[in-house]
Amino acid sequence: MEASLSELLFAGVRLMFIGMTIVFLFLALLVWVIGMSARLMNRYSPEEPESMTAALGARDSGGEDENIVAVITAAIHRHLGK
Amino acid sequence: MEASLSELLFAGVRLMFIGMTIVFLFLALLVWVIGMSARLMNRYSPEEPESMTAALGARDSGGEDENIVAVITAAIHRHLGK
Amino acid sequence: MEASLSELLFAGVRLMFIGMTIVFLFLALLVWVIGMSARLMNRYSPEEPESMTAALGARDSGGEDENIVAVITAAIHRHLGK
Amino acid sequence: MNGFVELWRSTGLSNFEAGQVVMMLVGFLLIYLAIRKGFEPLLLLPIGFGAVLSNIPVAGIAEEGGLLSYLYFGIKSGMFPLLIFMGVGAMTDFGPMLANPKTLLLGAAAQFGIFGTLFGALALNLVPGLDFSFRDAAAIAIIGGADGPTAIYVASRLAPDLLGAIAVAAYSYMALVPLIQPPIMRALTTPEERLIEMSQLRVVSRQEKVFFPMVLLVLTALLLPSAAPLIGMFCLGNLMRECGVVERLSKTSQNELINIVTIFLGLSVGSKMSSHAFLRPETLGILLLGAVAFACGTAAGVLMAKAMNRFSENKVNPLIGAAGVSAVPMSARVANKVGQESNPHNFLLMHAMGPNVAGVIGSAVAAGVLLALVQ
Amino acid sequence: MNGFVELWRSTGLSNFEAGQVVMMLVGFLLIYLAIRKGFEPLLLLPIGFGAVLSNIPVAGIAEEGGLLSYLYFGIKSGMFPLLIFMGVGAMTDFGPMLANPKTLLLGAAAQFGIFGTLFGALALNLVPGLDFSFRDAAAIAIIGGADGPTAIYVASRLAPDLLGAIAVAAYSYMALVPLIQPPIMRALTTPEERLIEMSQLRVVSRQEKVFFPMVLLVLTALLLPSAAPLIGMFCLGNLMRECGVVERLSKTSQNELINIVTIFLGLSVGSKMSSHAFLRPETLGILLLGAVAFACGTAAGVLMAKAMNRFSENKVNPLIGAAGVSAVPMSARVANKVGQESNPHNFLLMHAMGPNVAGVIGSAVAAGVLLALVQ
Amino acid sequence: MNGFVELWRSTGLSNFEAGQVVMMLVGFLLIYLAIRKGFEPLLLLPIGFGAVLSNIPVAGIAEEGGLLSYLYFGIKSGMFPLLIFMGVGAMTDFGPMLANPKTLLLGAAAQFGIFGTLFGALALNLVPGLDFSFRDAAAIAIIGGADGPTAIYVASRLAPDLLGAIAVAAYSYMALVPLIQPPIMRALTTPEERLIEMSQLRVVSRQEKVFFPMVLLVLTALLLPSAAPLIGMFCLGNLMRECGVVERLSKTSQNELINIVTIFLGLSVGSKMSSHAFLRPETLGILLLGAVAFACGTAAGVLMAKAMNRFSENKVNPLIGAAGVSAVPMSARVANKVGQESNPHNFLLMHAMGPNVAGVIGSAVAAGVLLALVQ
Ligand code: NA
Ligand code: NA
């Protein structure tokens, strides 16, 4: 019983160690990604409100179907080409 | 294979023919019914808005229960009388 | 058949008698309880609106956790102590 | 083209049975009554529509695997009527009843509508062709409760086959309260009695309103557990309403939630209106007994009020006894209306709300008795 | 620390399959189209998100016991599309169609988009690598109905594996109507025809609007029961809207209820977008056929309008024929827009709403035919 | 009349077991705390009421076939907590966190409340009479996440029997944050530190807000799929909120939908509060550990903030570290309040919202770890 308990406690310590590491790594990575993407966005596409408003229902977007078809064609080739 | 394909295509043509016929007949019938009922309504009960407003909660309607009973009695007789 | 019918009718009378008694006793009891509690409330805690408003989100309530713990401890002792 | 033949075989025309035609007509009658005559449209319109849908041949909307068969599970599990009862609880103000608890006794008396009808249903077995089991009789009797969810809950437990007829009768007669009650009320009261004015109701404290649902729940748990699901959900709704700290839950349960469930409940009730279940002499019996039930309940309520006046100095106007059948708020309005025929300045509405909501509790208690004692 | 090893084995990184990566990209593409290009965002956003969620390795969100597997039951049972159809019915005003019933024929003609595509799908079997069964072809054809719930309902019954691709194609092309239709409309009409002005529509009485859904339901029950679930729920919604006595039910079914179901429906459709079901040549075929379907429907509608002008004195502007594909209200707006290119003072919108809503009925009828004749 | 005997046998009085009486008292205590003390009333009121209902003898409301047994399926399937999490996502503004990403680390540190408690729970096995399995310990530890839906989701997967106690502890201590945190915060910070003022937050572009939920979802899919259901639904809600094109879905998911699910969730949690599951020494252990969890989390958050100040020039006020436990928005308010004790003109609220929402992500990640590694 004691033995198993000590094992249990050890497993707990181990999980505590692993868990906190994962949580930190994950959120630290998130910090980095947020920073990166913020920088990227402000460089390449400095907030164009018109596009956002356009998103709210404008349908003046040419050739989106080719768009889909293209992407999916590519996808399928990549997929079948294995 | 080819054979079955040609059969398949023939079945498709058949379904196309049947389907379009049904759709047309159905909606054409609907056109006729709408016309009829519109004419009937305007003749026999030219829109009485008061009745519609009355519908919104007035309960000044006499002997509706006899109404139900009557109809259902009739119904049951017709039904049992077979 | 007749016999069973008369039994059925008797059972109906019995249930009617029992049912009305229960309903009356229950609601009469309710009358009494309402009266009592109204009297008690007005004596011991004459409506303090501030407490009611406080209830609407104030969290200035000290040591409620001891409160829970206490009650449940008591509960468990009473329960295990059987 | 045998495709057309095939299609013809799949049409309603070639598959209709007389029974289905009749039931669709019944469904449309209910829709007509709901829309044109304002008969409890919130329920009778979906019920009628459900009846129409479930009697369309071939489609099998109410059969295993059809939409309505899935929705019906909400009734079978008791979930729909109980959720509606929760919403009703969240809409109910017990203030007038708490201000004048005596009126609870009027709500109790009016439940004679239930138990009187129980006996009546059993007695109808004397009529050749009619055959009501004890369970059937109990399910029919609950119509006298003049409370939709309670009726549906009890009927779905005791006699699912009669559910359609019972629900239709319950809601139809609730809509007919303004026709059924006044004659009885006038017949059983003297002009003097109808003139009785009642003293202004005291204000009821927030606290009392918050405590009441919990007190009611405890009593039910102690004395009549079989009524606990109904009264419990009702109390939950009422507690959410009165406690003042879960406003958003209370609002949702008396609006969106109850609306959604009402649509589903109506359709599922309608799905039980198949010709073999509805087109039987028993249905006529049920419609007859429904009228009897409302009449008995009304009479009992009024007479109880008169009896109470014998033994108490501050008189109640016997007309409010009629509100004890519940049928909230219709019967309370009727009591007020009939009272004002005698004295236009006598406002009985708030006084009638007491027995009115008491009647809801009363019929839930009666439902508990039936569920406990009828196997 | 083998805990880390264990954890690494449980990561997505170590479990991703190429197909899942691709499908997640497809999902994000749909989300992009929904947000940035305004492609039917109410549906494509949840669908895209569902596709992403269901392709996350290990998590098994779309597998037995996962959230989406439970939600999918709402499609399998047909409940979600039917409830949405009820809400759509509650949002639909049949006034313009009732004022000018002839336009129903335009809605009928446009259904050629469905049956033409059926043939096209079968013909695609000539292309090596593509293999569409008759059921598949019928499910794909319904894209031509340009009506989301109908497409999902039919596809979930005839070819659940293609549901994802079909729903995506249906909603994408509905969003693309402003690109697909105008060229076809201009090609098939002369400048004079595009200038035709239509007479002011008569006012339609409340009564007619209340009767119509019931009449429609009866005809469906008599002639095409297999369409009864779709048309029935649609009529229920429309009746609740027009009857005026169940305002609260109507409001709830066109707001909260339809919103909740839309979220669930979108996610469940997305849950069918697994790589093995979606990443097949057939998907390209479906996308191709979808474009064909919309084109056929548009052309048929316009040509029908021209044909009708041959035989009737009061002319219809053939542009409104294009609105017969439904895709409410987009294609009606398109007809109006193209019309105003020729004459800015010619307002066709209300005239186009007639064939537009007629198209909804038309495709529901066509769906009934497919469900009745395709086993 | 043996009918009365029969009825007496069916009363609660003759069937109550001590345990049920006690559990009903516990239920009423929760209702009291919810109404009078404002303890998370939206959850604790339904939970308390559910506890009362499910301990009514004979009625069997929580047993096979009873209302609550059906509702409980929503927890068993994970649907209720996940839908609530979606609604929470739709209510969450990540702006403050995105403006100052560093604060994510505070949210990470505060999760020590979870893993510290895990060890504590295992250590409690030293106390005779207490017996926590590894799964139990993990389920209890999640209380330290100070996040309701996450706690319920994890507990329902790892230790359904403890669900009642864990949910009650989680919500109670969330309500007690204003009592638990301040002493710890004062003890671990110097007056100077508490005076630190933080620089105005930059404005975050719409675009960043729209991208964040998708980025978060991708990272979760890549690294911790076991957290995908929780984080996925959270991101869906947040995306619907920020994308601006599905307003109606966003509104519904943060109002009617979350309200309906909250009522059902609360009742179903309460239905797990049976005497044999709740009236055990373990429950005391759980209540004790809950306090420990919140204390650990708070301390870890504050200390992390102090550590960060060592290595960075622009200082953070360590008080906002306490907000890392989540308990949104309570703990952020607490940080602001304590800060203003030192300097009434120092507004920390927005700064504290960063770690606050980061804490939600942090505990979802921790939940993923537990679900992945604890079998
Ligand atoms: Na009643
Ligand atoms: Na269409």
Ligand code: NA
């Ligand atoms: Na947290």
